[in-house]
Amino acid sequence: MLPDTAYQVIHDEVMLDGNARLNLATFVGTWMDPMAQRLYAETVDKNLIDKDEYPATAAIEERCWRLLADLWHAPAVASALGTSTVGSSEAAMLAGLALKRRWQQARRAAGKPADRPNLVMSSAVQVCWEKFANYFEVEVRYVPVTEDHLMLDGYELERYVDENTIAVVAIMGVTYTGCYEPVDQIAAALDRIQAETGLDVPIHVDAASGGFVAPFLQPDLAWDFRLPRVASINASGHKYGLVFPGVGWVVWRHEDAVPEELIFKVAYLGGEMPTLALNFSKPGAQVLLQYYNFLRLGRDGFTAVQQSCQDVAKYLSAGIASLGPFELLSDGSDIPVFAWRLRVGYTDKWDLHDLSAQLRQRGWMVPAYPLPDELTAQTVQRIVVRNGLSMELAGHLLDAVRECVTYLDGFTSPMPKQGRTGGAFHH
Numbered sequence: 569m570l571p572d573t574a575y576q577v578i579h580d581e582v583m584l585d586g587n588a589r590l591n592l593a594t595f596v597g598t599w600m601d602p603m604a605q606r607l608y609a610e611t612v613d614k615n616l617i618d619k620d621e622y623p624a625t626a627a628i629e630e631r632c633w634r635l636l637a638d639l640w641h642a643p644a645v646a647s648a649l650g651t652s653t654v655g656s657s658e659a660a661m662l663a664g665l666a667l668k669r670r671w672q673q674a675r676r677a678a679g680k681p682a683d684r685p686n687l688v689m690s691s692a693v694q695v696c697w698e699k700f701a702n703y704f705e706v707e708v709r710y711v712p713v714t715e716d717h718l719m720l721d722g723y724e725l726e727r728y729v730d731e732n733t734i735a736v737v738a739i740m741g742v743t744y745t746g747c748y749e750p751v752d753q754i755a756a757a758l759d760r761i762q763a764e765t766g767l768d769v770p771i772h773v774d775a776a777s778g779g780f781v782a783p784f785l786q787p788d789l790a791w792d793f794r795l796p797r798v799a800s801i802n803a804s805g806h807k808y809g810l811v812f813p814g815v816g817w818v819v820w821r822h823e824d825a826v827p828e829e830l831i832f833k834v835a836y837l838g839g840e841m842p843t844l845a846l847n848f849s850k851p852g853a854q855v856l857l858q859y860y861n862f863l864r865l866g867r868d869g870f871t872a873v874q875q876s877c878q879d880v881a882k883y884l885s886a887g888i889a890s891l892g893p894f895e896l897l898s899d900g901s902d903i904p905v906f907a908w909r910l911r912v913g914y915t916d917k918w919d920l921h922d923l924s925a926q927l928r929q930r931g932w933m934v935p936a937y938p939l940p941d942e943l944t945a946q947t948v949q950r951i952v953v954r955n956g957l958s959m960e961l962a963g964h965l966l967d968a969v970r971e972c973v974t975y976l977d978g979f980t981s982p983m984p985k986q987g988r989t990g991g992a993f994h995h
């Protein structure tokens with residue numbers, strides 16, 4: 569094939585994908601400004617692992633994670649440790665591994681068995697934590713989400729934590745609802761457990777989204793290294809770090825938290841550069857784009873972008889709540905993400921999957937999915953407001969939701985929901 573032909577074939581096929589900007593399911597960046605795109609095109613050939621060959625890119629990577637260590641209040645940035653990753657998933661693997669190995673070392677040093685590590689987390693964790701536990705053979709202890717405890721909040725934590733617990737994972741920006749778990753309450757519960765049992769259990773904060781939101785929108789909320797129990801934090805550069813897909817970050821409060829055996833020394837600029845990563849090769853451009861955002865936006869710029877996302881999220885959640893059929897689970901006041909469910913008793917003629925399908929016909933992708941665990945009978949729908957969903961577009965989205973509800977309410981079906989056919993959808 570000629571290059572033009574091959575290009576056209578693929579260009580045409582991916583037209584069948586949804587429009588990324590109207591994809592309100594994803595947390596991952598779908599918009600960057602033209603200068604960022606120019607930088608991306610110029611640096612797309614850089615392999616981040618070639619630190620000898622690309623020392624400037626390697627230096628920028630380190631500058632980025634030290635900047636994040638500072639943003640997240642590491643007490644001594646000079647003795648923190650961090651790395652870029654492909655996303656929060658790789659970051660979770662590395663943070664989990666460091667916790668597991670550190671626990672094993674301590675257990676062996678004390679002459680105790682180290683073969684049954686466990687990790688405590690909410691049942692509403694993102695799937696990357698299930699993968700970590702599965703791939704690296706750690707037992708998961710899920711704290712169930714219930715109507716009374718919609719997230720991990722320290723309640724009855726003593727029932728889950730024991731001498732084999734390598735850490736508790738707290739989530740800043742629960743994937744299902746966008747709510748912050750109260751890391752300070754979880755830390756206080758672990759303080760009580762330590763006072764009673766002597767067990768000193770660290771916290772890892774999965775701040776995939778919140779790591780780039782809370783420092784700007786809720787600067788007084790102590791969820792990060794201000795809490796002495798927080799050992800490590802991950803965040804996705806490609807979510808509210810505002811970069812195109814392919815970059816995440818993990819930072820440890822102190823380099824001692826990462827056992828030497830996990831660090832590989834790479835000869836670099838005449839010195840030795842410690843690296844820890846699951847991948848060898850990975851794109852360098854995304855790291856440069858992250859740095860671009862730090863320079864371009866600074867603290868004020870990040871605050872302005874996240875604030876405008878939050879304004880849009882609150883406008884949309886208030887609009888959706890006022891339509892009548894829906895009840896909010898969150899309103900976008902933590903990260904700019906909110907979820908709602910159908911009010912009990914509103915209708916048995918349609919549900920949120922039908923609404924999702926109707927919106928999809930109009931180009932909008934707004935997923936509906938069940939809550940975890942005890943709440944699986946409940947379906948919720950969620951909108952992730954990202955940079956690029958303007959107030960103007962949000963107005964159109966709200967109109968679309970209103971029209972879809974009118975449409976769904978309007979069709980009359982003599983059949984119960986299970987028995988109806990496509991034909992029953994006519995007005």
Ligand SMILES: Cc1ncc(COP(=O)(O)O)c(C=O)c1O
Nearest residue numbers: 655656657694696743774776804
């Ligand atoms: C709380 C949380 N943790 C981890 C992840 C995984 O992040 P990534 O897609 O960057 O690997 C997500 C993604 O949505 C998330 O919401």
